[in-house]
Each structure stands twice: as structure tokens, then as C-alpha cells.
Amino acid sequence: MDKTINLTLKVWRQNGPREKGHFETYQVKNISVDSSFLEMLDILNEQLISENKEPVAFDHDCREGICGMCSLYINGRPHGPDDDVTTCQLHMRRFKDGDTVTIEPWRAKAFPVIKDLMVNRSAFDEIIAAGGYVSVSTGGVPDGNAIPIPKPDADEAMDAAACIGCGACVAACKNASAMLFLSAKVSQLALLPQGRVEAKRRAIAMVNKMNELGFGACTNTRACEAECPKSVSISHIARLNREFLKASFAS
Amino acid sequence: MSNFLTVNIGRKFIMSISGIFLILFLLFHMSMNMVLVFSAEGYDMICEFLGANWYALAGTLVLAAGVVIHILYATILTLQNRAARGTDRYAASNRTVTEWSSKNMYVLGLIVVLGLLLHLYNFWYNMQYAEIAYGHDGYEVPAGSKIVGDLFVQPLYVAIYLVWLAALWFHLTHGFWSAMHTIGWNNKIWLDRLKVISNIVATIIIIGFAVVPVKFLIFK
Structure with a gap:
């Protein structure tokens, strides 16, 4: 835990398949560069829960790149800026202090949004x-x-x-x-x-x-x-x- | 076979076959143009030989059908593909590295069509159409080499034609290998080879076509 970064997150929030979605901006602080992207989102959710806000819904399961559950369109690329990895295998060392990270769900007519970043x-x-x-x-x-x-x-x-x-x-x-x-x-x-x-x-x-x-x-x-x-x-x-x-x- | 033309792969197959047919036509057209570089007399003989004969007319109809089918299916597929993306678009700009021409085939195709319309007006209208419309009244169609020469002494036309050819080059570099891939004639080894062949075919066609206007501009 020697290096930490602060980030601005632009996260897609949508209550249900038929609701209209929008972007919400959050700040996360002191994120270890050794944590994974999903751990960073866990920290964000802890923060939201402590503020009595609805946590961000996102798909995940094995967190070792074999189940195919995690998704997320991060800064214009599915599974984020790293090649040949899933989102759960993406680490925060790929981001710089002060970066703004845009997180969106998969977008396709055949993949309707269930809630926030989860798609069907x-x-x-x-x-x-x-x-x-x-x-x-x-x-x-x-x-x-x-x-x-x-x-x-x-x-x-x-x-x-x-x-x-x-x-x-x-x-x-x-x-x-x-x-x-x-x-x-x-x-x-x-x-x-x-x-x-x-x-x-x-x-x-x-x-x-x-x-x-x-x-x-x-x-x-x-x-x-x-x-x-x-x-x-x-x-x-x-x-x-x-x-x-x-x-x-x-x- | 029942729903072959309603599924994506079936429609893409039509795009590929019509596209390869049009590439073959371009090679044929280009070889005839090359004659003009060496001999105006030879070129005029070809023009006369094709003209409004029944085989030239039949060929023109088949060619026109190929163009119409290619554009029709391109439009159907483009609309269908846009619909598949859904109503909400990504906010972040796409950062996946891909071949530029592959994502702009429809736009490139539109530029090619615009150029084609001008081209038909410049040449086909004065050559084959003139012969169909007025040939029987004893009207003498001007020599092909003269029509070409008169147009390409004007630098503006040469510039327009070169821009048109550049768009066609981008369209063909993706189009050829993509057509082979859609037909299924591709694998890991041939993927890279087909892309090279694609670039070579596109370059040969475009240089072949560019030679004539540039020659007339420089040597009058």
C-alpha cells in the first residue's frame, strides 16, 4: 500500500430497463494502485452505503477472469484499457492520480440494461x-x-x-x-x-x-x-x- | 435456403459476391483505359466495338444490377446495424484500435457513388447513351479519346477524379479481404495474406485509373 490515487468517476445510473439513465459523478480517494478495478468499485459502494445512498449495481462473480460475468465499458473500451483481460483482472495501476474514469454498461439492443451497469x-x-x-x-x-x-x-x-x-x-x-x-x-x-x-x-x-x-x-x-x-x-x-x-x- | 436473404450472413454474402463482381469490372474497365495511354486509335476502336451493341447493352444492364444490389444491401445492412446498437449510445469516445476504412465503408461508398454519377454524366451520357438515343439518326458519336482528352485538360476535373479514386482505394483495401472473409475463404494464415493482396489489388486498380487523367493533364 505504498501508492494511492484519487479519481473522479462518471458512472451510468439507471433504475430499470424502462427507466431513463444518466451519469452521476463520484470522487474516490486513496485508492491503492494494487487494488483491482472491481475492488475500487466496492470501495465506492461502501462509501455510498455509508452516505445512505443506493450502491452502484455491477456484474461480477469469480473475479479471476474465467466466469464471464464482469463487463463495464471503461473510458471507451470494453474491459478497460488493458489488453486481453477482463474487468476483474484490470488493476488501478493502469490509471493516474486525478484521472476521470467513465464507466458505462454494454450498449446493444439485444443487451438491455437491468440496473446501472448490469445488462441482461x-x-x-x-x-x-x-x-x-x-x-x-x-x-x-x-x-x-x-x-x-x-x-x-x-x-x-x-x-x-x-x-x-x-x-x-x-x-x-x-x-x-x-x-x-x-x-x-x-x-x-x-x-x-x-x-x-x-x-x-x-x-x-x-x-x-x-x-x-x-x-x-x-x-x-x-x-x-x-x-x-x-x-x-x-x-x-x-x-x-x-x-x-x-x-x-x-x- | 428459405430465409437466406433475411439473415445477416446471407445479406453479407450478397454484398461480397456483388462487391467481387464490381472489382472484376473495375479491372476490366482499367485495362481498357490503359490502351488510351499507348494509343488513341486503339482506344477509339474499343469504344466503337462496345458502343450500343447488344452485348455491350446486356453487359451494362448486368453491371447496373450489380451496382444497385450492392448499394441496396449496403443500405439495408447499415440501417439494421444502427438499430442493433440500441437507443442509448456510448458517452466515452471509442478507443478500440481498428482499421479506419472498415468503419466507414458506407460513407466511402457514398463518395464513390457521387463520383460515379459525375463519371456517367461525363462519359457514359456522351458515349453509349448518345449512341442509343441518336445513333439511328445518323448521329456520329465523337471519338472516345477526344471526349477523355477534352475533360482531363481541366485541372479541376482531374482533382475531382483523384479524390474519387482515393475514396475508392480505401473502400477496396477493406472490401476485397472482407468479401473473401464473409464468403468463408479465410483462416489464420490467409488473413494477413489476403490483407496484403487486398492492398495490392486496390493499388493496381487506382494507379491504373489515375494514369489517364494525369497523362492528359501533363501532356495535354
């Missing part, structure tokens, strides 16, 4: 439910090596599976497109033999669902890839397009 990301769950699974017959546990899979394929499927579904891709995209998320979810299964069986049905069902939920189209600006905390590559989007077009022309 159940649209992602609906996309997964539409086809992001494999059907298997129950029975004895198969041998781990029964189906040989080339190492490069396994690696690429694993890179896609790193997606935690946080929604930063949608938040970063000028079109609020969910293509990076969807492509990761389609890729992780399309690359493996177990996923090939339902590949056509899956691609069409998930793409249709994404459209129905009001996400935008992909303009290949690569903003999603730049902001993804898990560095999911847009090459998965090319695979998704391939899978969808093949399935469409074949049906």
Missing part, C-alpha cells in the same frame, strides 16, 4: 440453447483416445472454447454484432468429429437465433478481436460463414 446477456444463452451442444448416447464412458483428433485441430477448438461469453465483442462492435461469440461457439464443435454430426443444423439454428435477437451484421472491423479478453481470433468468423453457407446451400 441471456440472449447469449438463447443462442447456445438453439444449437451450441452435441447429442451423445449415454452408456459406458468411452476411452479418451477412441477418436483420434489432430493436435492443430484440438488446439484451435480449444482456442475457440476459451470464449467466456462476456459480451465484450458485442459491446466493442459498431454494429453490436455477436459474430465473434457465435463463431467461437460454432468453431469449438465444428472442428471436432463429435460436433460434425449436427454441424449443419447447428450453424443454421444458431445464426437464425442470433438474427432474431436483433444483433447486427459483421463488417469485419476486428474491434471484437481487439477487445476479446480471451483473444478469440476472427478466423473463427470465416469458419462460421463457411459452415453457415455450406449448410444453407445444401438444404
Whole structure:
């Protein structure tokens, strides 16, 4: 606790999905540069509670970058100024004493605000439910090596599976497109033999669902890839397009 | 296939196919222009050969359809994408580093369309249209090389055409690789290669087109 900073926070406050939101300005003092961004918000909330004010609502859970719950659009970037990390992994050493920090929720038609900085990301769950699974017959546990899979394929499927579904891709995209998320979810299964069986049905069902939920189209600006905390590559989007077009022309 | 044209990827596929078709046309158009750099006689022969013949008219119609489809779907997608962003906009300005042209394709496209309208007025109206409208009355369409030469001795027109080509260059550097990506012909290795190819294709097209007006301005 050798170095501390004082900050001005501009935080989005909104009572509910249908209410009109606005920015509220707060001062936080003596924040350790070693604390995480969410710890800084905890301190702000303690302060608000002690002043008998409503604390700021924000999403968080594991606080170690794997659950995909934290969000926050900080100073014009999803998950803040650091690359390849989630908001919970962002530290206050990335900010300077006296900085003004603007904190907003993800903005997309398909992600309505629940309260303050929390948004409803159940649209992602609906996309997964539409086809992001494999059907298997129950029975004895198969041998781990029964189906040989080339190492490069396994690696690429694993890179896609790193997606935690946080929604930063949608938040970063000028079109609020969910293509990076969807492509990761389609890729992780399309690359493996177990996923090939339902590949056509899956691609069409998930793409249709994404459209129905009001996400935008992909303009290949690569903003999603730049902001993804898990560095999911847009090459998965090319695979998704391939899978969808093949399935469409074949049906 | 039933709802292919209502989903985003289907619409983007139409954008890609029509875009690649228009790039192929640009290459074709540019190669014909290059003839004028070497021989006015050769260029006039090409103009006469195309003119208002049935195959040139059929080609013009297909080309016009390609342009209309490309613009129509671009407009539909742009409106849909704006709606997807929602009603509340971000207050903080976006700090994600991205390719500038990729975010301004529609605006660049509008500049290209404005230039195209001027271009059709300058040339198509005096060449193919003149032949369709008055050709049967024994009207002699002026030689192509003369129409081009008369226009590009004026520095203002050369400047307008160069600005137009610059907008087209930005549009194409993103457009080509993006089209290939949308069709699905891309992966981790080819991503960088396609971007290089995209820059090369755009540069060849733009230099090829710029040579003619610059030549007439300098050498009259």
C-alpha cells in the first residue's frame, strides 16, 4: 500500500430497463494502485452505503477472469484499457492520480440494461440453447483416445472454447454484432468429429437465433478481436460463414 | 435456403459476391483505359466495338444490377446495424484500435457513388447513351479519346477524379479481404495474406485509373 490515487468517476445510473439513465459523478480517494478495478468499485459502494445512498449495481462473480460475468465499458473500451483481460483482472495501476474514469454498461439492443451497469446477456444463452451442444448416447464412458483428433485441430477448438461469453465483442462492435461469440461457439464443435454430426443444423439454428435477437451484421472491423479478453481470433468468423453457407446451400 | 436473404450472413454474402463482381469490372474497365495511354486509335476502336451493341447493352444492364444490389444491401445492412446498437449510445469516445476504412465503408461508398454519377454524366451520357438515343439518326458519336482528352485538360476535373479514386482505394483495401472473409475463404494464415493482396489489388486498380487523367493533364 505504498501508492494511492484519487479519481473522479462518471458512472451510468439507471433504475430499470424502462427507466431513463444518466451519469452521476463520484470522487474516490486513496485508492491503492494494487487494488483491482472491481475492488475500487466496492470501495465506492461502501462509501455510498455509508452516505445512505443506493450502491452502484455491477456484474461480477469469480473475479479471476474465467466466469464471464464482469463487463463495464471503461473510458471507451470494453474491459478497460488493458489488453486481453477482463474487468476483474484490470488493476488501478493502469490509471493516474486525478484521472476521470467513465464507466458505462454494454450498449446493444439485444443487451438491455437491468440496473446501472448490469445488462441482461441471456440472449447469449438463447443462442447456445438453439444449437451450441452435441447429442451423445449415454452408456459406458468411452476411452479418451477412441477418436483420434489432430493436435492443430484440438488446439484451435480449444482456442475457440476459451470464449467466456462476456459480451465484450458485442459491446466493442459498431454494429453490436455477436459474430465473434457465435463463431467461437460454432468453431469449438465444428472442428471436432463429435460436433460434425449436427454441424449443419447447428450453424443454421444458431445464426437464425442470433438474427432474431436483433444483433447486427459483421463488417469485419476486428474491434471484437481487439477487445476479446480471451483473444478469440476472427478466423473463427470465416469458419462460421463457411459452415453457415455450406449448410444453407445444401438444404 | 428459405430465409437466406433475411439473415445477416446471407445479406453479407450478397454484398461480397456483388462487391467481387464490381472489382472484376473495375479491372476490366482499367485495362481498357490503359490502351488510351499507348494509343488513341486503339482506344477509339474499343469504344466503337462496345458502343450500343447488344452485348455491350446486356453487359451494362448486368453491371447496373450489380451496382444497385450492392448499394441496396449496403443500405439495408447499415440501417439494421444502427438499430442493433440500441437507443442509448456510448458517452466515452471509442478507443478500440481498428482499421479506419472498415468503419466507414458506407460513407466511402457514398463518395464513390457521387463520383460515379459525375463519371456517367461525363462519359457514359456522351458515349453509349448518345449512341442509343441518336445513333439511328445518323448521329456520329465523337471519338472516345477526344471526349477523355477534352475533360482531363481541366485541372479541376482531374482533382475531382483523384479524390474519387482515393475514396475508392480505401473502400477496396477493406472490401476485397472482407468479401473473401464473409464468403468463408479465410483462416489464420490467409488473413494477413489476403490483407496484403487486398492492398495490392486496390493499388493496381487506382494507379491504373489515375494514369489517364494525369497523362492528359501533363501532356495535354
